[in-house]
Amino acid sequence: MRIWGSDRTCWESISSIGASGGLLLMRDEAAFKLYNCYKGDRWMIVSGAALCFGGDFNEILHLEERKGVTTLSASAAExxxxINDMELxxxxxxxxxxxWFRGQLCSRIxxxxxxxxxxxxxxxxxxRSGPRGLSDHCPLVMEDSRRIEGPRPFRSLNSWxxxxxxxxxxxxxxxxLGDVQFLQKMKALLEPLRRWxxxxxxxxxxxxKKLEEEIRKVDDMVSSGRYDGTTDARRRALVRCCEKWYLRQEMHWKQMSRSQHANEIDRNTRYFHNITSARRRNNRIESLVLNGRLVRNQARIKIAVRDFYKCLYHQEASPRVTFRDGLVNRLEREEAETLEALPSVEEVKKAVWDCESSKSPGSDGYNMYFIKSAGMRLERNSLQL
Known part of the structure; x- marks a missing residue:
């Protein structure tokens, strides 16, 4: 209890045999309600409000998880x-x-x-991992590290x-917004988009969830015999509205996951949600080696990253070269006028439409899908007017 820091501590354990085996699972009973616990010699499975499988699986998932291998075994594919079938x-x-280490053998099992x-x-x-000590396995530590990271950046959503x-x-x-410069208009549009x-x-x-509950209530009315002329129409309207929100949710998580493939039979919200969650965890910088020392302090990491890119993109002093130095050929007047000519509307439109829709041209959060779709539809409306 002193280690955990709470008097609501519960645990399950498997005793070690020599240097092998040995598992300890500690939980806060108020946060995780245990339904069942299944134990083996070297594994433990708990089920409750959510599922967590942890331990030595004696198998790898990727080639880089075992030193010196060039192919994955059939058991690795199984x-x-x-994992995919269990949606883990x-x-x-x-x-x-x-x-796991034994002699020159190393694996992530x-x-x-x-x-x-x-x-x-x-x-x-x-x-995260702990020190290996006398065992040939490294202990794994799961922790819920909540951090305040400031406001989320703006991002345009295709589902809008x-x-x-x-x-x-x-x-x-x-x-x-009137006759304001284009970039200033885009910046001023951020707050209305957030409110909307x-x-x-x-x-x-x-x-x-509310729409599904309303559909269930209508079904219950039909099952109990309370049926009138508006019941069927109400259910159809609820189903149409629910289908729209299914589509919007799937579009949202597909964009957030940036996945290029999907199962066309089932709704993929859970699949894209999984990818997005994994991507966010992988993209987080938990630690950096600075001047030979491992640093985990997030404030120091942010300062180090900022200073690195500030130095990387710093403009170095360079000698000024002029036409009189004889190193640069002068352009003819016709060539100069061609270079200084403003691009036509069609050239700008073609350049925009050639960009991949999920990409953002800048850090303002607007992706090319927003610019293409809004520009094309507003242009169509103006032509109709």
């Missing part, structure tokens, strides 16, 4: 299939490549697999364009 997420281990429900409860779950009032709002806001998103697109999962 292990990967099992393999928590990344960023501070160590291997977790120890891991923690969690369900999506687990990440809903503990979204900041991290995995499925809402019938979105372009109308953009058009009205654009007109109210909060009003119409916040808590998509909760909106879907």
């Amino acid at each position: 292990f990967r299939t099992w 997420i393999d928590l990344p281990l960023n501070d160590r490549t291997y977790t 120890d891991r923690s697999l969690v369900s999506l429900e687990w990440l809903d409860v503990y979204p900041e779950t991290r995995l 364009f499925t809402h019938e009032g979105f372009l109308r709002m953009v058009k009205e806001e654009w007109r109210e 998103h909060k009003q119409h697109f916040e808590d998509m999962a909760e909106r879907i």
Whole structure:
């Protein structure tokens, strides 16, 4: 209890045999309600409000997880299939490549697999290793490291364009800004977009849950014999609305995951959610080696990264070369006029349309899908007017 720091501590354990085996699972009973615990000689599975599988799986998932191998075994493919079938997420281990050592043999066979429900409860779950000591395995430590990282940056969402009032709002806001420079208009549009998103697109999962509940109530009315002429029409309207939100949610998580492939049969919200969660954890910089020392302090890491890129992109002093030095040929007048000519509207449009839609040309959060879709539809509306 003193180690855990709480009097609500519960644990499950498997005794070690010599230098092998030995598992300890500690939990806060108020945070995780245990339903079942299954134990073997070298493994432990707990089930409760969410799923977490941890321990020595005696198998790898990727070639780089075992030193010196060039191909994956059939059992590795079966292990990967099992993880996918169970819809589990393999928590990344960023501070160590291997977790098991014997002589010159090294492998990553120890891991923690969690369900999506687990990440809903503990979204900041991290995995790190401990000192190996006398064992041939490194202990794995799971922790819920919540950090305050400031406001989230703006990001345009492709799902906005499925809402019938979105372009109308953009058009009205654009007109109210008047004759302002284009980039200033885009910057001024950020706050109206944030307000609109909060009003119409916040808590998509909760909106879907309410619609599904309304559909269930209508079904219950039909089952109990309370049926009138408006019941069927109401159910059709609810189903259409629910399908729209299914599509919006899937578009949202597909964009956030930036996945290029999908199963076309089933809705892929859970799949994209898993990828997005894994990407966020992998992209987080947990530690850096600065001047030979391992640093985990996030404030120091941010300063080090900022200073590195500030130095990298610093403009160095260079000698000024002029035409009189004889190193540069002068352009003819016709060539100079061609270079100074402004690009045509069609040239700009072609350059924009050649860009991949998910890419952002700058750090303002607008991707090319937003620019293409808004520009094309507003142009179509102006032609109709």
